[in-house]
Amino acid sequence: MNSSIRSKQIIIIGAVLLLVAFLFTRDIKGLVKPTEENGKMPANGQMAGAETPSTSSVLSIETSSIAAKNVLNKSLATDITALENSYKGANGAEKIELAKQLAQKWDDVEQITPSALYLEVVAQSEPSTKTWVAAGNKFIKAFESTQDSLAQPALLQKANTSYKNALEKDSTNIEAKTGLGVTIVNGLGAPMQGIAMLLEVVAKEPKNVKANMNLGIFSIKSGQFDKAIPRFNTVIATSPTPEAYFYLGTALENLGRNKEAVDAYLNSKKLAADPTLSSFIDKKVAELKNKN
Numbered sequence: 001m002n003s004s005i006r007s008k009q010i011i012i013i014g015a016v017l018l019l020v021a022f023l024f025t026r027d028i029k030g031l032v033k034p035t036e037e038n039g040k041m042p043a044n045g046q047m048a049g050a051e052t053p054s055t056s057s058v059l060s061i062e063t064s065s066i067a068a069k070n071v072l073n074k075s076l077a078t079d080i081t082a083l084e085n086s087y088k089g090a091n092g093a094e095k096i097e098l099a100k101q102l103a104q105k106w107d108d109v110e111q112i113t114p115s116a117l118y119l120e121v122v123a124q125s126e127p128s129t130k131t132w133v134a135a136g137n138k139f140i141k142a143f144e145s146t147q148d149s150l151a152q153p154a155l156l157q158k159a160n161t162s163y164k165n166a167l168e169k170d171s172t173n174i175e176a177k178t179g180l181g182v183t184i185v186n187g188l189g190a191p192m193q194g195i196a197m198l199l200e201v202v203a204k205e206p207k208n209v210k211a212n213m214n215l216g217i218f219s220i221k222s223g224q225f226d227k228a229i230p231r232f233n234t235v236i237a238t239s240p241t242p243e244a245y246f247y248l249g250t251a252l253e254n255l256g257r258n259k260e261a262v263d264a265y266l267n268s269k270k271l272a273a274d275p276t277l278s279s280f281i282d283k284k285v286a287e288l289k290n291k292n
Contacts (some may be wrong), residue, residue, distance in 0.1 A: 014231075024130060039152045041239065044196070058151055058154040059113070059117065059151060059154045059155065059158065060117075060151050061114060061117045061118065061121075064113045064114040064117055065080070065084065065099045065114050067113075068106065068109075068113065068114050069081075069110035071111070072109060072111075076109060077292075079105075080105055080106070080109075083098065083102055083105060084102065086098055087099060087102060094220060095125075096118075096121070096122060096125045096126060099118045099119075099121045099122050099125075100118070100122055102114070102115075102118045103115045103116075103118035103119045103122065103138075106118065106257070107138075112138060112141050112142040112145050113142045113146065113151070114154065115138055115142075116135060116138035116139045116142045116155070117143070119131070119134050119135040119138050120135045120139075120158065120162065122134075122135070123162065123165070127169070128169060129166045129169040129170040129173050129176065132162045132163070132165040132166035132169065132176070133162070133163070133166045133173065133175050133176050133179065135158075135162040136159045136160075136162030136163040136166060136176065136180075137159075137179060139155050139156075139158045139159035139162060140155075140156075140159045140179060140182060140183070141257060142155045143155040143156045143186070144160060153187070154189060155189060156183055156186055157188065159179065159182075159183050160180065160183040160184075160188045162179075163176045163177075163179040163180040163183065164180065166179075167180065172202055172206070174204065174205055177200070177201055178192075178197075178198065178208060178210050178211045179203045179210075180197060181194045181195070181196075181197030181198040181201065181211070181214070182194065182198070182210065182214050184197065185198070185214055185218055191218070194241045195215065198211045198214055198215050199215070202215070206234070207234060207237075207238050209235050209238055209239050212231045212234045212235050213231070213232075213235050213243075213244065215222065215227075215231050215234070216228045216229075216231030216244075216247055216251075217247060218231045219231065219251075220250060221249060223254075224256065225250075225251040225252075225254045225255050226251075228247065228248075228251040229248065229251050229252065229255075232244050232245075232247050232248035232251065233248065236248065240267070240271065241271065242268045242269075242271040242272035242274075242277070243268075245264045245265070245267040245268035245271065246264070246268040246281075248264040249261045249262075249263075249264035249265040249268060249284075252264060253288065258289075261288055262285050262288050262289065264279045265284055265285055265288075266281070266285065268269055268281060269281040269282075273274055
């Protein structure tokens with residue numbers, strides 16, 4: 001019996017992780033528009049800003065720009081190319097100002113990776129907690145959005161480095177510590193080290209959305225569904241999102257609380273307003289109602 005229950009839970013978790021990949025390729029605010037695409041402290045002798053050769057070769061402004069322009073209309077691509085040419089020919093303060101403009105321009109058209117890379121340029125030239133956190137947050141978003149298996153570790157590493165640099169400026173910064181914990185949990189270090197950092201964050205800020213969301217996701221991945229539920233409820237109380245409701249439904253379903261799971265899934269569907277997700281949830285809801 002226990003073996004059968006465990007097998008069903010594993011199957012459900014697998015399905016959830018596949019859907020997570022779908023969720024993260026959609027606009028986080030509404031899941032309507034398709035988009036592009038661990039933190040040990042540096043080892044002795046390793047600079048916090050150092051990049052591995054593989055990271056540098058996989059990600060560059062040039063290659064990311066070319067790939068991103070492939071999904072833009074010709075007019076937008078032409079406008080960005082003109083701005084990039086100005087950036088290449090500029091120096092000093094003018095070049096940094098153009099980097100800021102390009103970061104915003106790419107963000108406006110929902111091309112996250114080139115936006116993150118320009119924010120990194122800004123942070124390198126104007127290093128501060130604020131600029132490094134901005135770069136780290138954008139790299140994390142790019143990591144969550146891309147389906148490129150080569151780019152994912154490089155983006156995660158850049159996020160990790162950015163947050164470390166932010167913490168070097170201000171070791172008490174909650175946003176940087178949260179981001180660093182997220183990178184650890186996602187593979188750059190021992191997961192429990194990242195969990196400890198995120199728990200430290202919620203001890204200081206119990207309603208921190210990013211920390212609670214990632215603690216909840218980790219609980220689902222590790223089969224600790226009872227621990228996941230209060231995390232997602234905290235997120236929903238502060239900032240309800242389709243993802244939070246969907247994960248909550250998953251945790252409730254795995255605990256046999258099917259009626260509550262249905263309610264959570266339907267809330268996810270309502271907020272997302274996405275046909276693909278709606279179809280998935282409709283099937284899931286019908287399945288759960290048949291179990292009652």
